[in-house]
Amino acid sequence: MVATSTLKTKSSECISELVDRRYDQACIEKELDFWDHCLAEPQRNADVTEDRTCQQLAKMFENCLSRAKKTTLHCSSVLVPEKLTRRIAREVLRLASCEPCGLRGCVLYVHLELEKGCKRLERIVYDATVVPTFELTLVFKQDGTAWPSLRDFLFMGTCFGPTFRHVVKLSPGFRLVKKKLYSSSAGTVVEEC
Numbered sequence: 001m002v003a004t005s006t007l008k009t010k011s012s013e014c015i016s017e018l019v020d021r022r023y024d025q026a027c028i029e030k031e032l033d034f035w036d037h038c039l040a041e042p043q044r045n046a047d048v049t050e051d052r053t054c055q056q057l058a059k060m061f062e063n064c065l066s067r068a069k070k071t072t073l074h075c076s077s078v079l080v081p082e083k084l085t086r087r088i089a090r091e092v093l094r095l096a097s098c099e100p101c102g103l104r105g106c107v108l109y110v111h112l113e114l115e116k117g118c119k120r121l122e123r124i125v126y127d128a129t130v131v132p133t134f135e136l137t138l139v140f141k142q143d144g145t146a147w148p149s150l151r152d153f154l155f156m157g158t159c160f161g162p163t164f165r166h167v168v169k170l171s172p173g174f175r176l177v178k179k180k181l182y183s184s185s186a187g188t189v190v191e192e193c
Contacts, residue, residue: 050093053103054086054089054090054093055089057089057092057093057103058085058086058088058089059085060124061085061088061089061110061138062080062085064110064121064124065078065080067122068110068112068121068122072119073112073119073121073168075166075167076166076167077167077168078167078168078169078170079143079167079168079169080170081170081171084170084172084174088138088174091176092106092108092136092138095136095176096134096136099133099134099180100133101130101131101133103126104126104127104130105131105132105133106126106132106133106134106135106136107123107124107134107136108123108124108126108135108136108137108138109122109123109124109135109136109137109138110122110123110124110138110140111137111138111140112139112140112141112142112168112170113140113141113175114142115144118139121140132181133180133181133182134178134179134181134182135178135179135181136176136177136178136179137175137176137177138174138175139174139176139177140170140171140174141170141171141173141174141175142168142170143169143170143171144171
């Protein structure tokens, strides 16, 4: 079955029909301009939607790090390089683009690589109503080149507990590991960025 429709443009006949139904003419003009723009540039609308999803995903990563700072990492602050969460979000969207359910079918495990090994920070399910089709493991890397701050030395032996005196600084690099859940023959994809 094929669905077809006829598109009315901003003809005076179309506008007068809506004005007769007591619609505001300025509102009608704005609405028709919007839909003309949408039809003329469908790729741009897809880009806007993808950008919005990217921003939401980046915010989820930032919230994850904020929660982990208090619960798992026990530090005073986590320093994140500029645009790191945005870069990760774009990579996650790229890896999800070829999946049957896209990002909605993703379970994301977030870890932090420390000197002593990896520490699990959180498990994120993008859409709990969809059966997961793939897993992504995101590994943030700690910046090993950072010198301890003067403040850390000053806090040693003071009334502040040792659990809340250090700062975790993340490296601009990260690792994403993708594992498909619906295919036994599919391998694991590891991406270092």
